[in-house]
Amino acid sequence: MAIRVTIWNEFRHEKRVPEAMEQYPDGLHACVGAFLSKDEEIEVTLAALDDEANGLPDEVLNNTDVLMWWGHMCHNLVPDDLVERIYKRVVEQGMGFIAMHSAHFSKPFRRLTGMPCALTWGDNMNGIVWNVMPNHPIAKGIPLNFGIYEELYSEPFSIPTPDELIFATWFESGNIFRGGVTYYRGLGKIFYFHPGHETCPSFHNPIVQKILTNAVHWAAPNATGEGCLVGDVHQTTAVTDVLFGTKE
Amino acid sequence: MAIRVTIWNEFRHEKRVPEAMEQYPDGLHACVGAFLSKDEEIEVTLAALDDEANGLPDEVLNNTDVLMWWGHMCHNLVPDDLVERIYKRVVEQGMGFIAMHSAHFSKPFRRLTGMPCALTWGDNMNGIVWNVMPNHPIAKGIPLNFGIYEELYSEPFSIPTPDELIFATWFESGNIFRGGVTYYRGLGKIFYFHPGHETCPSFHNPIVQKILTNAVHWAAPNATGEGCLVGDVHQTTAVTDVLFGTKE
Amino acid sequence: MAIRVTIWNEFRHEKRVPEAMEQYPDGLHACVGAFLSKDEEIEVTLAALDDEANGLPDEVLNNTDVLMWWGHMCHNLVPDDLVERIYKRVVEQGMGFIAMHSAHFSKPFRRLTGMPCALTWGDNMNGIVWNVMPNHPIAKGIPLNFGIYEELYSEPFSIPTPDELIFATWFESGNIFRGGVTYYRGLGKIFYFHPGHETCPSFHNPIVQKILTNAVHWAAPNATGEGCLVGDVHQTTAVTDVLFGTKE
Amino acid sequence: MAIRVTIWNEFRHEKRVPEAMEQYPDGLHACVGAFLSKDEEIEVTLAALDDEANGLPDEVLNNTDVLMWWGHMCHNLVPDDLVERIYKRVVEQGMGFIAMHSAHFSKPFRRLTGMPCALTWGDNMNGIVWNVMPNHPIAKGIPLNFGIYEELYSEPFSIPTPDELIFATWFESGNIFRGGVTYYRGLGKIFYFHPGHETCPSFHNPIVQKILTNAVHWAAPNATGEGCLVGDVHQTTAVTDVLFGTKE
Numbered sequence: 001m002a003i004r005v006t007i008w009n010e011f012r013h014e015k016r017v018p019e020a021m022e023q024y025p026d027g028l029h030a031c032v033g034a035f036l037s038k039d040e041e042i043e044v045t046l047a048a049l050d051d052e053a054n055g056l057p058d059e060v061l062n063n064t065d066v067l068m069w070w071g072h073m074c075h076n077l078v079p080d081d082l083v084e085r086i087y088k089r090v091v092e093q094g095m096g097f098i099a100m101h102s103a104h105f106s107k108p109f110r111r112l113t114g115m116p117c118a119l120t121w122g123d124n125m126n127g128i129v130w131n132v133m134p135n136h137p138i139a140k141g142i143p144l145n146f147g148i149y150e151e152l153y154s155e156p157f158s159i160p161t162p163d164e165l166i167f168a169t170w171f172e173s174g175n176i177f178r179g180g181v182t183y184y185r186g187l188g189k190i191f192y193f194h195p196g197h198e199t200c201p202s203f204h205n206p207i208v209q210k211i212l213t214n215a216v217h218w219a220a221p222n223a224t225g226e227g228c229l230v231g232d233v234h235q236t237t238a239v240t241d242v243l244f245g246t247k248e
Numbered sequence: 249m250a251i252r253v254t255i256w257n258e259f260r261h262e263k264r265v266p267e268a269m270e271q272y273p274d275g276l277h278a279c280v281g282a283f284l285s286k287d288e289e290i291e292v293t294l295a296a297l298d299d300e301a302n303g304l305p306d307e308v309l310n311n312t313d314v315l316m317w318w319g320h321m322c323h324n325l326v327p328d329d330l331v332e333r334i335y336k337r338v339v340e341q342g343m344g345f346i347a348m349h350s351a352h353f354s355k356p357f358r359r360l361t362g363m364p365c366a367l368t369w370g371d372n373m374n375g376i377v378w379n380v381m382p383n384h385p386i387a388k389g390i391p392l393n394f395g396i397y398e399e400l401y402s403e404p405f406s407i408p409t410p411d412e413l414i415f416a417t418w419f420e421s422g423n424i425f426r427g428g429v430t431y432y433r434g435l436g437k438i439f440y441f442h443p444g445h446e447t448c449p450s451f452h453n454p455i456v457q458k459i460l461t462n463a464v465h466w467a468a469p470n471a472t473g474e475g476c477l478v479g480d481v482h483q484t485t486a487v488t489d490v491l492f493g494t495k496e
Numbered sequence: 497m498a499i500r501v502t503i504w505n506e507f508r509h510e511k512r513v514p515e516a517m518e519q520y521p522d523g524l525h526a527c528v529g530a531f532l533s534k535d536e537e538i539e540v541t542l543a544a545l546d547d548e549a550n551g552l553p554d555e556v557l558n559n560t561d562v563l564m565w566w567g568h569m570c571h572n573l574v575p576d577d578l579v580e581r582i583y584k585r586v587v588e589q590g591m592g593f594i595a596m597h598s599a600h601f602s603k604p605f606r607r608l609t610g611m612p613c614a615l616t617w618g619d620n621m622n623g624i625v626w627n628v629m630p631n632h633p634i635a636k637g638i639p640l641n642f643g644i645y646e647e648l649y650s651e652p653f654s655i656p657t658p659d660e661l662i663f664a665t666w667f668e669s670g671n672i673f674r675g676g677v678t679y680y681r682g683l684g685k686i687f688y689f690h691p692g693h694e695t696c697p698s699f700h701n702p703i704v705q706k707i708l709t710n711a712v713h714w715a716a717p718n719a720t721g722e723g724c725l726v727g728d729v730h731q732t733t734a735v736t737d738v739l740f741g742t743k744e
Numbered sequence: 745m746a747i748r749v750t751i752w753n754e755f756r757h758e759k760r761v762p763e764a765m766e767q768y769p770d771g772l773h774a775c776v777g778a779f780l781s782k783d784e785e786i787e788v789t790l791a792a793l794d795d796e797a798n799g800l801p802d803e804v805l806n807n808t809d810v811l812m813w814w815g816h817m818c819h820n821l822v823p824d825d826l827v828e829r830i831y832k833r834v835v836e837q838g839m840g841f842i843a844m845h846s847a848h849f850s851k852p853f854r855r856l857t858g859m860p861c862a863l864t865w866g867d868n869m870n871g872i873v874w875n876v877m878p879n880h881p882i883a884k885g886i887p888l889n890f891g892i893y894e895e896l897y898s899e900p901f902s903i904p905t906p907d908e909l910i911f912a913t914w915f916e917s918g919n920i921f922r923g924g925v926t927y928y929r930g931l932g933k934i935f936y937f938h939p940g941h942e943t944c945p946s947f948h949n950p951i952v953q954k955i956l957t958n959a960v961h962w963a964a965p966n967a968t969g970e971g972c973l974v975g976d977v978h979q980t981t982a983v984t985d986v987l988f989g990t991k992e
Contacts, residue, residue, distance in 0.1 A: 091364065091406065094631060105480070114362020114408075115433060116339065122483040126740055128918050130899050135590060135680050137633075140718040144900055145918075147739035154483065155874050156888055158339065158434050160362075161411045168912065170920045172736070174487030174872050174889075176912055184631050185363065186406050222636040232353070233368040235402065239422030240668070243643035244622055342879060374988055376670050378651050383838060383928050385881075388966040392652055393670075395987035403626050404640055416664065416672055420984070422624050422641075424666045432879050470884040488916070491891035492870055587860065587902065601976070610858020610904070611929060612835065618979040650979065654835065654930050656858070659905045670983030681859060682902050728849070729864040731898065735918030 002043040003220045006064040007032050008055055010071040011048040013198040020198035028070060028196065028203055032100075035209040042216055049074055054082055061089055066096035066219045068212075069103045070196065076107075083107045091186030096219025098212070101196030104157075112190055113160050113183065120175070122152035124200055128170040129179065129207075136166050137218045138182070138191065138211060146207045151197040153177045159192070167211075169194055180211070187222070191215045250291040251468045254312040255280050256303055258319040259296040261446040268446035276318060276444065276451055280348075283457040290464055297322055302330055309337055314344035314467045316460075317351045318444065324355075331355045339434030344467025346460065349444030352405075360438055361408050361431065368423070370400035372448055376418040377427065377455075384414050385466045386430070386439065386459060394455045399445040401425045407440070415459075417442055428459070435470070439463045498539040499716045502560040503528050504551055506567040507544040509694040516694035524566060524692065524699055528596075531705040538712055545570055550578055557585055562592035562715045564708075565599045566692065572603075579603045587682030592715025594708070597692030600653075608686055609656050609679065616671070618648035620696055624666040625675065625703075632662050633714045634676070634687065634707060642703045647693040649673045655688070663707075665690055676707070683718070687711045746787040747964045750808040751776050752799055754815040755792035757942040764942035772814060772940065772947055776844075779953040786960055793818055798826055805833055810840035810963045812956075813847045814940065820851075827851045835930030840963025842956070845940030848901075856934055857904050857927065864919070866896035868944055872914040873923065873951075880910050881962045882926070882935065882955060890951045895941035897921045903936070911955075913938055924955070926962075933963045 009029035013020040024031050033044040045064070047055030049071070061067075067086065071078065086108045089095040099109040104117045127148045131139050154175035160183065167180025179194030193211065195202035202208045257277035261268040272279050281292040293312070295303025297319075309315075315334065319326065334356045337343040347357040352365045375396045379387050402423035408431065415428025427442030441459060443450035450456045505525035509516040520527050529540040541560070543551025545567075557563075563582065567574070582604045585591040595605040600613045623644045627635050650671035656679065663676025675690030689707060691698035698704045753773035757764040768775050777788040789808070791799025793815075805811075811830065815822065830852045833839040843853040848861045871892045875883050898919035904927065911924025923938030937955060939946035946952045 112362060114360060116479065118479045118481070120481040120483050126736070128735060128739060128920075130920050132899055132901075132922065133680060133905075134900070135683050135685050135718055137718070145735060145739070152483065154487075155876055156878070157876075160408060161432050161877075163409045165909065168920055170914055170918055172486075173483070174489075174491065174914055175483070176872075176874050176914045176920055178876065184409050184629065187631050189631050222631055222633070231364065231366045233366070235368050235370040235400065235421070235423070238420075239402075239624060239641060240622070241422075243422065243624060243641070374984070376672075376983060376987060378672050380651055380653075380674065381657075381928060382652070383931050383933050383966055385966070393983060393987070403628055404630070405628075409629075413661065418666055418670055418672045422666055424624075424626050424664055424672055426628065432877060435879050437879050470879055470881070487872060487889060488870070491872060491889070608858060610856060612975065614975045614977075616977040616979045648979065650983075656904060657907045657928050668982075669979070670985075670987065671979070680905050727860065727862045729862075731864050731866040731896065731917070731919070734916075735898075737918075739918065 002041055003216055004043050004045070004063055004065045005036060005068060005216055006045045006047050006056070006060060006066075007036075007068045008047045008070070009049070010074045011050065012074060013072065017198065023199060023201060024203070028198060031203045032068065032212065035203075036213060036216060039213055042213070049077060054078065056082060056086070058085075061085060064089070064095055065221055066098060066216050068098040068100060069106055069108060070100045071106045072102040072198070075105055078107050080107070083111050087111050090188035090190070094187035094221030096188060096216070096221065097190045098215050098219060099190070099192045101194060104192060109192065112185055115160050116158045119157045119177070120154040122154070122173065124149060124151050124197065126172045127152075129167050129195070130170065131166065132168055133164060133166040136164060138166055138180070138214045140214050141210055142207060148195050148200075148202055148205065148208075150195050150200050150202060153179065153194050167193070189219045191219055250289055251464055252291050252293070252311055252313045253284060253316060253464055254293045254295050254304070254308060254314075255284075255316045256295045256318070257297070258322045259298065260322060261320065265446065271447060271449060272451070276446060279451045280316065280460065283451075284461060284464060287461055290461070297325060302326065304330060304334070306333075309333060312337070312343055313469055314346060314464050316346040316348060317354055317356060318348045319354045320350040320446070323353055326355050328355070331359050335359050338436035338438070342435035342469030344436060344464070344469060345438045346463050346467060347438070347440045349442060352440060357440065360433055363408050364406045367405045367425070368402040370402070370421065372397060372399050372445065374420045375400075377415050377443070378418065379414070380416055381412060381414040384412060386414055386428070386462045388462050389458055390455060396443050396450055396453065396456075398443050398448050398450060401427065401442050415441070437467045439467055498537055499712055500539050500541070500559055500561045501532060501564060501712055502541045502543050502552070502556060502562075503532075503564045504543045504566070505545070506570045507546065508570060509568065513694065519695060519697060520699070524694060527699045528564065528708065532709060532712060535709055538709070545573060550574065552578060552582070554581075557581060560585070560591055561717055562594060562712050564594040564596060565602055565604060566596045567602045568598040568694070571601055574603050576603070579607050583607050586684035586686070590683035590717030592684060592712070592717060593686045594711050594715060595686070595688045597690060600688060605688065608681055611656050612654045615653045615673070616650040618650070618669065620645060620647050620693065622668045623648075625663050625691070626666065627662070628664055629660060629662040632660060634662055634678070634710045636710050637706055638703060644691050644696075644698055644701065644704070646691050646696050646698060649675065649690050663689070685715045687715055746785055747960055748787050748789070748807055748809045749780060749812060749960055750789045750791050750800070750804060750810075751780075751812045752791045752814070753793070754818045755794065756818060757816065761942065767943060767945060768947070772942060775947045776812065776956065779947075780957060780960060783957055786957070793821060798822065800826060800830070802829075805829055808833070808839055809965055810842060810960050812842040812844060813850055813852060814844045815850045816846040816942070819849055822851050824851070827855050831855050834932035834934070838931035838965030840932060840960070840965060841934045842959050842963060843934070843936045845938060848936060853936065856929055859904050860902045863901045863921070864898040866898070866917065868893060868895050868941065870916045871896075873911050873939070874914065875910070876912055877908060877910040880908060882910055882924070882958045884958050885954055886951060892939050892946055892949065892952070894939050894944050894946055897923065897938050911937070931965065935959045935963055
């Protein structure tokens with residue numbers, strides 16, 4: 001059964017900023033969708049902030065296995081109730097969530113991590129992504145390091161302690177950044193990946209494409225609709241009695 | 249310099265429920281305060297929901313190094329702006345936060361962890377706390393296991409992956425519970441500890457007292473007022489130039 | 497391409513101990529092999545201590561993607577050079593390693609973890625396995641808890657801090673045990689799972705079978721023969737020059 | 745009660761290599777000992793490879809709370825039985841172990857971690873140490889980044905997944921390195937810290953000195969001589985009976 005991926009994009013820069021329009025004429029979500037679609041097990045839906053229901057009506061969200069997110073200048077235009085619907089879909093139902101680049105500061109990522117997720121940033125420049133967990137499924141087939149040309153993102157990065165630190169990035173300005181990290185939260189799995197500035201070519205980079213494709217497979221839910229972690233449960237029968245029968 | 253601990257208690261049960269009044273006639277925060285005060289390096293302030301400014305006006309909160317929290321039925325009466333003030337004090341300024349028993353479901357703990365923190369619960373019964381990280385500062389001097397009589401708290405417990413799992417509890421009903429866990433968040437440190445139901449004697453247990461005393465020392469801030477993780481920072485000079493001088 | 501699994505068994509008890517012969521007449525490795533073989537993507541080879549070259553000549557080991565291990569009374573009969581060959585195959589080439597039950601004390605598991613891996617043990621009894629990481633690939637399709645009848649294994653368990661704690665077991669005697677844990681080491685992935693005493697029926701339990709099948713998929717290597725972590729490397733050209741070209 | 749620190753040094757380079765003799769005329773262990781001794785709670789003993797019993801006879805090792813280790817060219821001259829005595833003292837009795845610089849490849853560190861601990865290395869050059877866990881006791885009072893002039897040490901670094909990643913280092917050649925990591929093992933605590941090449945001035949750097957002083961306090965044992973994790977234990981009485989009395 002295919003993994004149903006919805007790629008959500010703010011999709012404003014690529015309509016107005018010449019450099020972004022050049023890199024991603026149809027929107028960067030379209031670029032991401034195109035390379036993901038080469039994987040026969042992945043089924044792509046595109047969604048944008050300015051679409052009806054902000055691109056994520058219930059019928060879309062509830063049929064999404066992995067939600068990918070890119071936002072930047074319009075984080076605040078994402079309605080809080082949509083954020084809560086995304087949150088519940090991840091934590092209670094196991095939808096994967098992949099935050100790309102400036103989505104570190106998006107409402108859903110901050111809600112899911114509970115942290116400010118603030119960082120230090122600067123100009124576009126040369127960077128080197130180091131693969132420090134080569135045995136992780138997301139790092140499958142990825143070299144030990146590779147070059148990027150990207151917006152500087154740097155520590156201090158106020159995220160929770162990563163459950164897994166897969167990639168860390170070196171920048172020529174002297175900075176480093178924990179740019180590829182995972183979180184297991186409730187029934188869901190979350191991946192943050194740094195490359196993907198709207199004026200940089202990273203989504204055209206085959207290594208970046210491979211990482212995001214791997215991440216979709218990794219983040220796909222174990223099962224959906226379980227609801228087992230929804231809330232406070234009052235247990236009135238001993239588990240021992242349920243599993244082994246009541247002692248007499 | 250003393251560690252300034254503020255012990256916040258909902259303090260309602262101990263005024264109304266006979267069994268709670270018997271266990272903790274002056275409030276359980278007073279009991280916690282009494283044993284912590286035996287440590288000369290700890291300076292205790294008591295605070296309650298029904299105190300002025302809910303017990304935590306700025307002059308108290310901003311002079312607190314470690315905030316301990318107990319709440320149960322009145323989580324929703326804690327104002328959201330107080331929760332945000334606590335959150336910032338922990339994440340941005342390094343105040344320690346110790347959530348006791350039913351504070352798993354308190355607003356500050358859920359805000360700090362970003363998770364529902366829901367669990368399964370049941371009757372008071374025999375339990376055994378296992379020390380699975382004997383080399384942790386919070387476990388200093390604690391035996392490998394000890395008995396408690398406590399309210400059943402059980403998995404599934406929808407918390408983030410613990411940064412450290414120090415204690416895990418066995419219950420005679422067949423349940424287990426990750427009942428002693430830590431989180432490092434921003435500049436702050438957080439400890440959740442399970443024992444402490446209002447009708448159970450756990451706060452009179454010397455081992456529980458030792459654990460909470462250890463936890464206060466562990467959670468004390470490295471430094472306060474740094475503000476280094478507050479927000480988005482735009483770096484305009486290379487770190488290499490700052491540290492090594494500009495190349496010419 | 498199939499995952500090539502070799503199931504190594506000491507295979508002594510099942511030839512001599514009546515209760516073990518009854519549970520696993522062809523050896524417990526044959527039982528494990530039988531249920532794994534139902535998965536079309538898994539290709540099984542059986543190996544035993546008393547086979548030629550202890551069942552793991554180079555042509556077998558070097559064509560194994562995931563090695564499963566069961567040993568108990570004869571840990572010391574496994575030659576040290578075989579242990580080193582297994583170690584290198586895991587760490588340097590990415591072979592998965594799954595240690596079952598009393599293999600906690602096997603030479604390969606102790607070599608891979610660097611720890612004594614000692615524990616407290618006792619009689620066979622009722623236990624309950626709790627799934628505390630339901631979003632992990634190894635927990636796919638596994639209920640939140642299930643009953644077993646197993647040899648008591650208990651904390652203190654002197655293993656390294658688990659990279660992931662997936663299952664924790666409750667025993668009626670008051671003990672708990674971190675009975676399902678993972679480690680990422682070099683290019684390899686390692687899973688330890690507690691059930692599987694020779695006189696207990698756990699390998700006939702469909703839930704245990706599902707967990708071990710999941711674990712094989714999880715532990716399969718990302719790539720083999722890379723050798724990138726073999727040893728000390730002297731870097732004589734800057735990575736920046738390699739990736740971005742030498743500055744003039 | 746003072747923390748008894750023994751600083752073990754191979755102490756060969758500083759007798760022969762002019763640049764090392766200049767940096768550390770009395771041996772780098774003497775330099776480390778001098779700054780640690782400024783802390784009134786620390787009591788320093790110096791030990792060297794060429795001392796009697798390699799500097800660590802039983803009466804020294806068994807009275808050491810934290811062992812600091814520096815070795816480079818003579819790792820193989822350290823006798824295996826000494827390595828085992830150190831290992832047991834850490835894992836079974838809680839002695840702290842601090843591996844400095846090229847001690848990544850020392851026998852005790854490799855024995856304690858179970859990993860090759862290989863890395864890529866190169867010339868001395870400018871580096872920047874980033875503090876990515878400012879709330880850790882070892883990072884107390886340490887700035888978010890600071891410059892060093894050090895031997896290049898780089899990923900891939902084949903260590904176990906760090907329990908805590910406190911410092912990560914940037915090098916001008918395009919490399920990064922997980923240069924400040926901790927492990928909790930048995931009753932002991934272990935810290936690896938990268939700076940400290942024999943021809944570099946790092947041990948004269950007040951920030952490096954502060955980090956190592958913090959590390960000594962962090963690594964000091966919770967208790968000694970407990971022996972609770974020594975080995976296989978056969979439990980013959982239920983823990984419930986021990987703690988709650990036998991049911992009749």
